[in-house]
Amino acid sequence: MLLLPSVLRFALVLLLEPNIVNLLIINTSPNAVKVCCPPFDKRVESNGTVFCFATVIVPNDKATIGNYLCRNLHPHAKLASFHSETEVHAVSILEPAITGLTFEVDEFTWRDGAILDYAPWLHDHPSINSSDAVVELGRDLFLRTVNLKVSTSRKAVCKMEAENTECPDCESCVLRRTGEDTICYRRVLIGFSEADLRDAVDNNICAKTYPGYDLASIHSKEENDFISDHINYTISASEKKETHIFVLGLRIPPSKQGLPSANNLFEWTDGTPVDWNDWEDVNSTLTPVYRPANKNERRKCWPSTKSVPYAWMYKENNLWCTTFIYGPKWVICKKREQCRHLT
Known part of the structure; x- marks a missing residue:
């Protein structure tokens, strides 16, 4: 069996597998990869993914509630969905805020299209007794329905997946x-x-x-x-x-x-x-x-x-x-x- 010096074996691999060159170039970047959440208030790792959360002021009209409210923060931001106690706990300490959970066609759904697999409702909730009802997350870690029309100063919580960047x-x-x-x-x-x-x-x-x-x-x-x-x-x-x-x-x-x-x-x-x-x-x-x-x-x-x-x-x-x-x-x-x- 012919034994080639390590340098020659490596050169031979590059000739036979050109895609490895691209892989090497990508992995030798001089900048460290960072996970960033600006300009968001909170970053949370949940189920293996880092998410960013922040609150925005919302109008007192359910018809105007939508993902567009979060776009000033980031083009990818949407009204928040929650899928673990870790996410709920991190956001609840910010302040009470309207979530992306909405009641449409006789069922609750997340506005960002995520699966409804976690919903920590407060006792006796949900209670949909008004067309102006929205779902709010409180500091007590529970979801509840509130009437937006009778509210004064409400905020909504936005969410996006953190960016991986070399900046x-x-x-x-x-x-x-x-x-x-x-x-x-x-x-x-x-x-x-x-x-x-x-x-x-x-x-x-x-x-x-x-x-x-x-x-x-x-x-x-x-x-x-x-x-x-x-x-x-x-x-x-x-x-x-x-x-x-x-x-x-x-x-x-x-x-x-x-x-x-x-x-x-x-x-x-x-x-x-x-x-x-x-x-x-x-x-x-x-x-x-x-x-x-x-x-x-x-x-x-x-x-x-x-x-x-x-x-x-x-x-x-x-x-x-x-x-x-x-x-x-x-x-x-x-x-x-x-x-x-x-x-």
Whole structure:
């Protein structure tokens, strides 16, 4: 029997089994695989799978309850189904919340299409005595039917399977996929004054706080809405009381400030082209205009007699303004990641 050196035997295997080459390339990735749940509140391993859970505010109308309520969290998120005590226990400590269990055609079903194999009902429940009844999970680990119409402030619980990714910042940033790219967004709180705003933008506070990040540039309505929805979700209720302003990387550079004509002077600090905008007063054109703001010009921006050469987004309507508002502000940071998603 001919005995070949180990190196030759390995080379022969590669020639005879070319698919092994692809396997080797996949397994030699330099980045560790992580299981991520941003921007969700809770991650739970159940029946061999990691799931992510979070709550969202819902309207007091059963007809409006649906999986779409969870889409602002993630495109794959749906109203939660439960299949083990582990899942129920993890979610119940968040707060009472409406689940994805619904009564349709004389039977209960999960809105995400999962099999109804686990349902810890409270004593004397379910009790369907109203067309507005929905199923809520309480802190006591039991399901019960509640009348949505007579409720004041209800929340629903959303669920998705965790993402397997190689993105190193996956647990500390909000991830957005765009085709083959993955973009991470983070935020930095800055001070009250105009000097704080100028310093943060002109000296790239994002790069100082998070190496590799720039102030966010925005190039589509989808990205604009994503930043508003997802960044807003990661801000706690107490933080939201502090500010409604998201500072972007759009500015008139100091070298161009004060020029007679301000048209076409706005630039993204990351060097990308200004190819889309959502200005409150000139959003019908791709040419941003810097001019003093007042009630007539900027009906949806906060009235002000002073405008600054820096753009910010008002999170209540996603529109961009340049009126200066005294108070704390969130600077939105952005980084394009070179990483793979494995799910």
